[in-house]
Amino acid sequence: MTNTQYVALLRGINVGGLNLIKMTDLKACFEASRFGNVTTYIQSGNVLFETAETERGKLITKLEKALSKTFSPYKGRVVLCSHAKLSQIVREAPKGFGSQPQKYRYDVIFLKEPLTPNEAIKSVATKTGVDQAFAGPDVLYFSRLIAKASQSQLSRIVGLAVYQNMTIRNWNTTCKLLALMDKRTQL
Numbered sequence: 001m002t003n004t005q006y007v008a009l010l011r012g013i014n015v016g017g018l019n020l021i022k023m024t025d026l027k028a029c030f031e032a033s034r035f036g037n038v039t040t041y042i043q044s045g046n047v048l049f050e051t052a053e054t055e056r057g058k059l060i061t062k063l064e065k066a067l068s069k070t071f072s073p074y075k076g077r078v079v080l081c082s083h084a085k086l087s088q089i090v091r092e093a094p095k096g097f098g099s100q101p102q103k104y105r106y107d108v109i110f111l112k113e114p115l116t117p118n119e120a121i122k123s124v125a126t127k128t129g130v131d132q133a134f135a136g137p138d139v140l141y142f143s144r145l146i147a148k149a150s151q152s153q154l155s156r157i158v159g160l161a162v163y164q165n166m167t168i169r170n171w172n173t174t175c176k177l178l179a180l181m182d183k184r185t186q187l
Helices: 023-032 056-070 083-091 117-123 146-151 154-159 161-165 171-186
Strands: 004-010 036-041 046-051 078-082 104-111 131-135 139-145 166-170
Touching: 004 056, 004 083, 004 166, 004 171, 023 036, 023 046, 023 056, 036 171, 046 171, 056 078, 078 083, 078 104, 083 171, 104 117, 104 146, 104 171, 117 131, 117 139, 117 161, 139 146, 154 161, 161 166, 166 171
Parallel strands: none
Antiparallel strands: 004 046, 004 078, 036 046, 104 139, 104 166, 131 139
């Protein structure tokens, strides 16, 4: 049976001095859970791995239980993307998204089921002339004008109830994760 490549995007680690988890310990947790070819990318909780398991629900439950047990009192919360899904997310970004990094900051808001893009977009406020938000495949794409970043509504998202089912990665990190996954398939 062929292994499927995934990236686990962990919520709420190494942010603001809370839930501090070393990447070596995170990698060891995934390896102890019998996942293969495990590697981490930057400190915000991005873990690339492979497994023969294809049932996303089972994988998420297994990961969240292992993370919660290993790093208690941290409560493991994971958004899981297959290589194919991450490729779709990057490919289906709005036209021009990410193309003016000197003018805009770009983020991808990954959604944890059961939250859908249509539900999430209703909760995310934008300020005209500053922010733009677009629904995508299990994500929201969010851009904000750097010159008016202090007026952006993105920081208000953390106070919303739906934020518990979201994790945010900047566009560069999202693209780098896809490039790492692409490279692994070529080996």
